[in-house]
Amino acid sequence: MILSELLRELRRLEMPVKTVGKDLLVKKGVLSEEYMKAIESYKAEIIAYLRNTGDTLTVFSRLLDRAVRVSWSGDDPQIVYVDFVPYQRDEIRHLKNVGRATVRNIHQLKNEFDGKIVTGKGDSHG
DSSP states (O other), X not given: OOHHHHHHHHHHTTOOEEEETXXXXXXXXXXXXXXXXXXXXXXXXXXXXXXXXXXXXXXXXXXXXXXXXXXXXXXXXXXEEETTEEEEHHHHHHHTTSOHHHHXXXXXXXXXXXXXXXXXXXXXXX
């Protein structure tokens, strides 16, 4: 199970996950052992997500042709989450310069592989 999948499922189950310092609080006995292992595996990433998402909107994305959840924190966020998939500023800047189909493909790849957009001299994307 990848992080974005786990976060979506916790939201669907209306399962509150909170941070206390460097610890996560999750109601035990409600989630399966598989979910508890996944939460433990992604503990640092879940804490980062919870700390970086003060504001959340659900919007319709014409690009993805569906409703998406967009989350961020503060007036000048360094990370924006689209359906629980993190995008850093440099990634968002890169996406402004590619076509719609490429953005859809990149989003799907980031979601599936928990990846980051990396560009450099000589690569085919910029």
